[in-house]
Amino acid sequence: MPLLEVRNLTIRFEGLIAVSDFSITMGEHDLVGLIGPNGAGKTTIFNMLTGVRTPTEGIIQFAGEDITKIKPYQITKKRMARTFQNIRLFKDVSVLDNVKISFNFRVKYNLFDSIFRLPKFFREEEEIEEKAINILKIFRLDNKKHEMAANLSYGEQRRLEIARALAASPKLLLLDEPAAGMNPQETQELTELIKWVKNEYKISILLIEHDMKLVMNLCEKIVVLDYGKKIAEGTPEEIKTNKQVIKAYLGDDADA
Ligand SMILES: Nc1ncnc2c1ncn2[C@@H]1O[C@H](COP(=O)(O)OP(=O)(O)OP(=O)(O)O)[C@@H](O)[C@H]1O
Numbered sequence: 001m002p003l004l005e006v007r008n009l010t011i012r013f014e015g016l017i018a019v020s021d022f023s024i025t026m027g028e029h030d031l032v033g034l035i036g037p038n039g040a041g042k043t044t045i046f047n048m049l050t051g052v053r054t055p056t057e058g059i060i061q062f063a064g065e066d067i068t069k070i071k072p073y074q075i076t077k078k079r080m081a082r083t084f085q086n087i088r089l090f091k092d093v094s095v096l097d098n099v100k101i102s103f104n105f106r107v108k109y110n111l112f113d114s115i116f117r118l119p120k121f122f123r124e125e126e127e128i129e130e131k132a133i134n135i136l137k138i139f140r141l142d143n144k145k146h147e148m149a150a151n152l153s154y155g156e157q158r159r160l161e162i163a164r165a166l167a168a169s170p171k172l173l174l175l176d177e178p179a180a181g182m183n184p185q186e187t188q189e190l191t192e193l194i195k196w197v198k199n200e201y202k203i204s205i206l207l208i209e210h211d212m213k214l215v216m217n218l219c220e221k222i223v224v225l226d227y228g229k230k231i232a233e234g235t236p237e238e239i240k241t242n243k244q245v246i247k248a249y250l251g252d253d254a255d256a
């Protein structure tokens with residue numbers, strides 16, 4: 001059974017068909033790139049997968065369940081997590097608390113335990129803190145755990161977003177332009193980190209990215225969107241030489 005099965009997704013926004021007849025299948029341990037020119041519909045696909053937008057047509061199945069009409073708050077519980085193209089952290093909250101908040105939905109203590117501060121509450125609080133720090137170490141942010149998220153550099157904020165998404169223990173992680181705004185060295189480090197995360201946590205990752213070097217180095221399979229339609233799907237080698245893809249990126253210059 002595939003982890004994610006998306007069939008014939010279409011979404012219209014007042015007259016504009018942002019995504020049209022889009023299908024994709026992902027297994028439990030895949031790393032797939034979703035690429036395409038600006039406005040191609042990539043983020044809109046993430047928004048449909050995570051319940052931010054409801055597709056006009058089509059079906060989304062995740063871990064064997066139909067999640068087409070799911071609400072965003074339910075999606076984390078189903079173990080799908082995402083990062084945002086425009087970073088969305090709790091800016092006035094510490095780096096550590098940003099990650100701890102993500103663990104909360106999995107916590108087993110109930111309101112009774114927490115109001116009366118029973119031992120179970122403290123034990124779980126300690127456990128969460130330890131796990132959060134471990135994740136921060138992986139992302140080289142543990143030395144900044146008491147900083148406000150707003151005080152981190154752009155690259156660090158992007159890493160913190162991924163750390164926070166991982167704290168929700170996803171089976172599928174959706175990354176929307178994780179390298180945007182990073183310098184070449186940060187991007188190189190991020191490439192290694194994503195590879196490591198996928199293998200260590202044994203998860204699947206669907207990655208939107210404009211940095212072609214990162215996409216080509218990292219992804220086993222690449223799906224290309226143009227004007228809301230899938231125009232190609234294949235290995236990095238196949239995509240690099242695909243005429244339609246070259247044309248989508250270079251426009252009419254590709255004919256020259
Ligand atoms: N809420 C909305 N209402 C109307 N149109 C929208 C809305 N959201 C997105 N669109 C349009 O849908 C199309 C796809 O947008 P989307 O943000 O998914 O593209 P993208 O591939 O993520 O682009 P980029 O690489 O620039 O992030 C665009 O034409 C965009 O203007």
Ligand SMILES: [Mg+2]
Nearest residue numbers: 042043044085
């Ligand atoms: Mg986008």
